Amino acid sequence: MIRFTNTLSGQVEPFVPADPETVKLYTCGPTVYDFPHIGNWRAYVFEDLLKRFLIFSGYKVTHVMNLTDVDDKTIRGANAKGIGLEEYTRPFIKVFHKERNTLNILPADHYPRATEHIREMVDIIKILLEKGFAYRKDGSIYFAIAKFPAYGRLSRVNLEDLRPGSRGDADEYEKESVHDFALWKAPKADEPVWETEIGPGRPGWHIECSAMSSKYLGRTFDIHCGGVDNIFPHHENEIAQSEAANGVKFVNFWLHCHHLVVDGEKMAKSKGNFYTLGDILARSHDPLDVRFLLISTHYRKMLNFTFEALEQAKAARSRLGNFLGELKDVTQERATNPEIAGLIANARNGFIAGLEDDLNISESMAAIFSLIKSLNPLLSRGEVSRSDAQKVLDLFLSLDEVLAIKPSPIRSASGKIAALTGVSAKGEVGAVDNIQPSSVPNQLDSEIQEKIEARQKARAEKDFNLADEIRKELLRQGILLEDTKDGVRWKKIPPSQA
Numbered sequence: 259m260i261r262f263t264n265t266l267s268g269q270v271e272p273f274v275p276a277d278p279e280t281v282k283l284y285t286c287g288p289t290v291y292d293f294p295h296i297g298n299w300r301a302y303v304f305e306d307l308l309k310r311f312l313i314f315s316g317y318k319v320t321h322v323m324n325l326t327d328v329d330d331k332t333i334r335g336a337n338a339k340g341i342g343l344e345e346y347t348r349p350f351i352k353v354f355h356k357e358r359n360t361l362n363i364l365p366a367d368h369y370p371r372a373t374e375h376i377r378e379m380v381d382i383i384k385i386l387l388e389k390g391f392a393y394r395k396d397g398s399i400y401f402a403i404a405k406f407p408a409y410g411r412l413s414r415v416n417l418e419d420l421r422p423g424s425r426g427d428a429d430e431y432e433k434e435s436v437h438d439f440a441l442w443k444a445p446k447a448d449e450p451v452w453e454t455e456i457g458p459g460r461p462g463w464h465i466e467c468s469a470m471s472s473k474y475l476g477r478t479f480d481i482h483c484g485g486v487d488n489i490f491p492h493h494e495n496e497i498a499q500s501e502a503a504n505g506v507k508f509v510n511f512w513l514h515c516h517h518l519v520v521d522g523e524k525m526a527k528s529k530g531n532f533y534t535l536g537d538i539l540a541r542s543h544d545p546l547d548v549r550f551l552l553i554s555t556h557y558r559k560m561l562n563f564t565f566e567a568l569e570q571a572k573a574a575r576s577r578l579g580n581f582l583g584e585l586k587d588v589t590q591e592r593a594t595n596p597e598i599a600g601l602i603a604n605a606r607n608g609f610i611a612g613l614e615d616d617l618n619i620s621e622s623m624a625a626i627f628s629l630i631k632s633l634n635p636l637l638s639r640g641e642v643s644r645s646d647a648q649k650v651l652d653l654f655l656s657l658d659e660v661l662a663i664k665p666s667p668i669r670s671a672s673g674k675i676a677a678l679t680g681v682s683a684k685g686e687v688g689a690v691d692n693i694q695p696s697s698v699p700n701q702l703d704s705e706i707q708e709k710i711e712a713r714q715k716a717r718a719e720k721d722f723n724l725a726d727e728i729r730k731e732l733l734r735q736g737i738l739l740e741d742t743k744d745g746v747r748w749k750k751i752p753p754s755q756a
């Protein structure tokens with residue numbers, strides 16, 4: 259029986275989807291105004307672990323993840339560059355999918371964009387106006403939270419401080435300022451405007467998730483995920499809008515993943531501890547070590563990202579790979595050892611029991627490492643037959659459907675073992691091993707050189723934002739820069755890691 263902690267009740271509850279075959283899952287996607295940072299990826303990797311485990315458990319999963327391509331931040335970014343929203347957000351959407359792939363995150367069934375669902379948002383706002391849950395003020399339309407008595411149930415905000423009629427237009431705000439929020443924002447200079455039945459303007463952030471989730475999953479669906487910072491105001495507002503408009507329960511299970519901090523501190527560009535995935539891969543780390551690190555801490559606990567922890571994840575993943583390599587190496591035919599069949603069954607049951615218990619990954623990984631511990635002496639004494647070794651390999655292949663960390667069965671000493679998981683051995687080793695020395699055609703070299711010089715100039719002028727932009731731009735083209743004491747070196751990396 260699968261159990262999850264439901265933020266709505268604060269309790270661990272048995273999970274049963276409304277349709278016994280298919281789980282309907284909505285996960286809040288990226289606001290495509292910048293590259294996702296490692297904290298964003300923590301949430302997306304957690305959601306992938308959840309989804310993969312549901313599939314492993316026999317469910318079909320219909321998964322929707324929105325792309326927020328119109329909100330305060332995307333508009334600000336596009337205006338700063340003097341370009342349209344579509345042109346501004348396009349490269350960030352591209353990088354999002356590229357990095358998602360690199361982290362072995364399964365694609366969603368739908369990636370609806372806010373700008374392509376204005377009509378659906380307007381339809382909900384119309385109903386909210388008709389039912390008296392929304393009101394107009396100075397060309398904008400607000401949700402009147404005093405009209406919705408269940409407001410605050412998810413986030414447990416204190417409604418006593420609520421001043422009637424206090425309003426806010428910002429898409430994001432603090433728990434201390436509970437107020438009526440904008441569903442539809444009046445036209446402003448420098449903002450995109452849609453001419454609609456409810457008047458000209460543009461949507462607020464929260465209404466998009468209410469509109470796009472119900473379009474693709476129905477008015478009530480099984481699981482809604484996000485980070486804890488989405489609980490208030492975003493998810494609280496989604497519930498208010500959807501339940502007030504539809505008159506039915508919006509979501510049965512709310513699962514929220516805790517924050518990621520770096521070196522024990524909140525990530526901030528000003529502190530120099532702010533990392534995108536690209537920043538980490540540029541230090542020659544393997545994206546699947548990053549994935550392993552991100553799933554290794556229980557989703558409801560704070561994750562402290564450090565490069566030391568990343569090294570530990572790498573070591574654990576390569577221990578796993580070495581072990582699989584040894585199994586792959588077993589050639590001897592001998593009688594099947596019944597003890598091994600028992601160990602395999604225990605490991606499988608322990609792995610499943612862990613994840614069924616609110617995705618307790620530590621328990622699941624302990625089951626795997628305990629199997630390794632028990633098998634190692636048998637392996638070194640040559641007491642494992644080829645067919646038993648294959649059974650253990652099959653178990654790992656099957657469990658890796660959930661973990662998706664592809665531990666590579668490559669032992670550096672011999673390097674003779676073929677890839678296990680269907681991905682070429684080359685694709686599985688660290689980024690540093692994949693770097694091909696300057697194989698970019700010559701005509702491109704001068705262009706790259708020019709960009710490197712532009713970056714050096716920007717750095718000399720202390721324009722670190724521009725310097726970083728250029729570095730990221732080169733990384734998108736598969737060019738990795740390395741600052742050495744002899745100057746800047748560049749290397750081409752495969753597209754999957756750029």
Ligand SMILES: [Zn+2]
Pocket residue numbers: 285286287324467492
């Ligand atoms: Zn959302």
